Amino acid sequence: MMTDTVSLIASDVTRARVLVVDDEYGPRESIAFTLGTEFSVDTAERAKEALDKIVKNTYAVIILDIRMPEMDGIAALKIIRELDPEVAVVMLTGYGTLATAQQAILGGANQYLRKPPDIEELLAAVRKQAEATSVRRKEAEANASAQQILQQLKTEMSGVAAEVWQGRASVELVHDLANPLTVMIGYAGLLQEEAKVLAGVSPEKAAKFMDYAQIVERSAEYCHHLAENWRKSTYQAEDFKEVDLVELAREMHRVIFFSNESIVFVGAPRLLVKGVRLELARVFQNLFRNALEAGSRRVKVEFTESGKGPEVVVADNGSGMDANTIHRALKGGFTTKRHGTGLGLSICRHLLGAHGATLALESIKGEGSTFKITFPTPE
DSSP states (O other): OOOOOBOSSTTOTTSOEEEEEOSOHHHHHHHHHHHTTTSEEEEESSHHHHHHHHHHSOOSEEEEESOOSSSOHHHHHHHHHHHOSSSEEEEEESSOOHHHHHHHHHTTOSEEEESSOOHHHHHHHHHHHHHHHHHHHHHHHHHHHHHHHHHHHHHHHTTSOTTOHHHHHHHHHHHHHHHHHHHHHHHHHHHHHHHHTOSSOOHHHHHHHHHHHHHHHHHHHHHHHHHHHTTOSSOOGGGOEEEEHHHHHHHHHHHTSTTOTTEEEEEOSOOEEEEOHHHHHHHHHHHHHHHHHTTOSOEEEEEEEETTEEEEEEEEOSOOOOHHHHHHHHHSSOOSSTTOOSOHHHHHHHHHHHTTOEEEEEEETTTEEEEEEEOOOOO
16 A cells, blocks of 8 residues: 655645545545645555654644544544644544534544545645644744743742742733733744735735734733733722723633634623723633633633623633632642642632622532622622
8 A cells, every 4th residue: 555755846845744544545645646736745544654653743734534444533533632732633534424523523623524525625624724733833832932931930939938929920920921922922923924925915815914913913912011010009990991891801712812612602792891901801811721721622601790790600611620729729829730820810819809809619620610700880
């Protein structure tokens, strides 16, 4: 059987690498030939052979047949996700059913195509997924760098008394700057790539360029606010303005979390409170990030207007916490994460308290956590 690399221009190292995994020779080589005009393509006829190649090489997209001998695509997908969490995986099968598609998506697949795929549909899918992988890899690289800085800072601060406000404020500042700085670094790289192909200035590319630029601008504004707020110790009444929590949460979802599909919004289309907009943004940032880092596949954010005042409920299906962990986490300075600072929930309580709001937490270990925020009724 042929398993050689298929590449029409082998010297073109700038091409995104794609791995086609299918035990059937004809479909495998046909897909490889089709993609070879735009991508650097490898092939494998068995899942084990594909896993060996993934260990040795970095791919942008893996096209994986579901039905194969020895090890099927669903089992291989689980191992692929452990080897490379960022790579895009497109599942392919000639025996497609809704149940099979759901199983593939739940297992971590990014897209699902029927076999044999339409040529244009296949090319469009691989282009889209290759670009998505590039974004995830930049984000992961920047995040790893930020985590290293945080860990170094945590080590340096370990010898300083927790009661020293200035030291704690510094850690809080770096903690909350990590996500927006990650976004800025990732999108800055994308802006450079887009600039190279904007010579002809097509409307579609120009619109994408401007969208990235706006996201970088929003993130920079957020970082500037955090830095300025570091110098403040109290809130002034005139700082409080009308804020739409639904709009703010959706903006944080798009700008900081790349519109992560695990986060969904339900309830009221608008929910108005009085407060400092970017301080409330920090609350959503910390709650969303904690939920995702706890392994949540679904984070439901519900907005309601109750008799007590505006309410926001953030419920996830992550790892959850026992009673002792809840108490220590809310107090601050405690974390179960390898590179965590243990400040996220403490920051949320501090910021919400400054807005006259309360934060309640219910959690079951192994099932998930629910955070309920209640704001005072706007005057």
